Structure formats: C-alpha cells, structure tokens
Amino acid sequence: MAAEKAIEVSAEIKDEVAAKTMTATAHLKIRQLILDNKWPPGYQATEQEVASMLGMSRTPVREALMRLQQDGLVSVVPRHGMRVLPISPSDMKEIYDILTSLESTAAELAAARHLTEEQLKGLERATADMDKALERDDLDRWAQADARFHEQLLELSGNKMLKSVVLNFIDRAHRVRMLTLKMRPKPVNSTRDHAELVNAIRAGDVEKAGTIHREHRRRAGRELLDLLERLGLNHL
Amino acid sequence: MAAEKAIEVSAEIKDEVAAKTMTATAHLKIRQLILDNKWPPGYQATEQEVASMLGMSRTPVREALMRLQQDGLVSVVPRHGMRVLPISPSDMKEIYDILTSLESTAAELAAARHLTEEQLKGLERATADMDKALERDDLDRWAQADARFHEQLLELSGNKMLKSVVLNFIDRAHRVRMLTLKMRPKPVNSTRDHAELVNAIRAGDVEKAGTIHREHRRRAGRELLDLLERLGLNHL
C-alpha cells in the first residue's frame, strides 16, 4: 500500500550513496531529498512508506528519522509519520541570529590563530570563484563557492563543535536560501565583504574580522527576511 | 552476563522517571547518570548491558544512545558499546567559545525586546538567590540559581533554537563545572555581573548587555581553563 507516493525517489539517489550502515544511508538520502526539495515542506510519510521507498526495513529508517528530527529537518508525530518541517520567517530569524553569532565568532577565532598564507589559500580561492561566478551571472556556482567559503572559515576557526552546529543550521536554512537565491539582489558586495574578511583574518585583527562578518550576516539576514515578508512567503 | 557492572544503577533513578516511551526514558536516565557522574568519563557498556540495567530491550536503548551521541555525551563504537565521553581542556575551550558567543547574543536579543518588569522578575529572583547562597557559602545552591538565571535569560531571548543549542552545550560542560565548582575562586563578582546585565536588559541597551555577558563568560572560561591547566586535569 505504500508502493507509490506522490513523490518518487529517483534511482540515482537510491543507489549513489553506498554508505556503511543502512541507518547512515537512510539519513543521508532523506536529508538530501529534503535539501533538494524533492520532499517539500509539509511532505508526510509513515515509517513503513519511507522504508519501502528506500528498500530497507523500518528499523534503520526509524533511527534515521530520529536523527533528522534532532537536526530540525523533520518532525515525527505518532500515527502521522514523519513530516518535513516548513520554515517560517520567524524560524529564519532564529537561524540567522544563531548563524550571525557563531560565524562571526568563527571569524574571530580564525583571526586569532594567525594563519599561514597556505591556510588562507582556500578562502582566497573560494572568494575568487564567487567573483568569477558572479561575472558570469551563474548564481548556482556562486552559491557553491559561497558555501565553500563559509565551510573553510569554520574549519579554520579550529572549533569542531562550532563547525558542526553551524553546518546544521545552514542545512535548516538551505531550502529557503536556494529558493530566494534568484529573487534577491545580486550579491555584489558579498564578494567585497569576503575579501575584507580574509584581509582582517590575515592581519590577525580579531575585532575587525568579527565585525565585518557580523555585519555581513546581519545584512544578508535582513535582506532575506525583508524579501520573505514582501513576497508574503510564510512556510517554505 | 550483563547482570552486574562496576557501577550499579540506583533504584531511584531506575524508577523515578516515569516518562512516556521507553526510548525517552532511557535517554533521560542515561543522561542523568552521566551528568551526575554515576557513569564517569570513560565508562563503557554494551547495548545489552545498558538494556539489562534499565530493564528494557536493546531497541529503545539503542535509539537513546544514538541521541546521546548526537548530544555529544557518549560515543558509540561498534563492538565496544557506548562510552561516556571525557572532556578535555580543549573541548572545554570549544564549548566556552560557543557558550560565550550564543549567550551574549541571547542577552542582546533579550535587551532588544524591551521586556516588562514582570518578565525580568525571574532574572531578579535568580540573582537574589545566587547572592543569598553565596552569603551562606552554599555553592550547590549557588550553582542551581546560576543555572536558573542562564535558562531564564535564554528563554527571554525568544530564540528557541538558540536555547536548545546552548542547553546542550551546558550539559556537555556540566560535569567539569561541578567538579571544579569548589576549587575555583568563589564567584563573588558573578552576582554583580548578573545584576548589571539585568539592568542593561531592562534599559534595552543591546550593546551593553552583550558586552557584559561576553566579558562575564570570557572571564569564567579563562578561570576555568587556567584551573584545569594548573591542576593538570586532562580528561574529566
């Protein structure tokens, strides 16, 4: 009875992830389905349905769903199965306040470490890629480079726990950011912000690195929230 | 064969938590055993052993252990069961950097909300209790009041996700803080800091609220790390 659902699981996703355990596989696949909007906000399915779709038993699916619930991507309510959580503007505000706080701390930590040019290389490259992508109006590539920049920065902060928390919140916001990517003003000054940030980090200017990134995130958050409000988008 | 372990599960803990599901029960009980240091850092047990101790099957225990792993309290390694994670000084630094960042953000958010006296009541009471406890040299009670203060502050920030992240990191650091509570200098200026913070929040002074709390946490973190280093405590 769970044979087909409104949204089918594409074959690629079904096989490409050759992970270790079924639980890990289930977690990865479901997460990807959600991030890619293949399972849109509000999408519901019972444990058994998900299990059938993924070709495994309920046990690992159940475990994966519990993890995803902790990750803030789904909610699991008895008798109704899992449900992909929609993101409201107020959720986005919460997320952006957290990201602003933690990422600027990451910038400060990175600046305090007096990194070598070698270590800064990754940030430089990502910045350059963002620039290039922007020139070509290739927003998808820009987003990729931007993501790389942020991940590098987190890595360079040296704080592993901070990194994993931030990556989780980036996941939560992913869908909304992708959906609005092409609606918001081109991120022209984003590149400049990033370049300035790299310089501050290179100079070991903790204060400045933190401030630049805080302002950068604040602005981005405000723009995004304004957009959501203007468009009346309430649950994404 | 799992009948008795070096460390027995006390009867109170075994029964007092009458939660809904076995999984939730297991999670709560194990968490409590770890926070109370009944299962000290490095403590190991197989799924089956834990299940026997808690009087349930492996299934809910397994689920609980996965959650606790995400919470950063245990690690689960195949064939060796769960292991209570020790906290190193470098872990403590990571945790304190995160707490400093997020809690000062919480203070800023609270200040920005222009709270009513009614809402500030909880903070006032907690501060007063800290004072009283300190006068009586009752550090346990002081710690309780301190915890209440921080939880109230998080609540007043209005950011639920931030609150839950912070509470998780407070959990991770709990053991170390309790162990060092009586070794570090009496938190005499802590009360003053908190009173000042409440005033800044009352006045709606975002900048000041953030700064005060940031400095407060930074100082506390430094003191704690210095202590750990002086005592050569490496895994708690």
Next chain:
DNA sequence: GCATTCGATAATGAATACGTTAATGTATTG
C-alpha cells in the same frame, strides 16, 4: 619465547514479529 593464524564468541545492525492504541468510518440514538 614470540609472532601469527584459526576458530569460538559475542556484539552489532537489521529484519521481523507482536501487542497496544489512536484514527477512521459506521451504526446507533436522541
């Protein structure tokens, strides 16, 4: 005596089985 290989053991990851309980639809009653 020490290292290595082989095999018994046990712990895990996953599937399955089972009892409980909430949701749904039907029948009954006012």
Next chain:
DNA sequence: CAATACATTAACGTATTCATTATCGAATGC
C-alpha cells in the same frame, strides 16, 4: 439530522530473531 458509541484498522513502540563480523584466546609455527 447531529452527536455519540463502537468496531475496525493501521501505525507505532518495543521485543525478539537472525546474519554478519570484529575480537579474543588458543594453538601452531618459527
């Protein structure tokens, strides 16, 4: 006709079973 009671069903939570595989120890060879 509306509301309530009841029966049915299915989803879940947990226990149990099963296959796989790493680990530990003993036996063997050097």
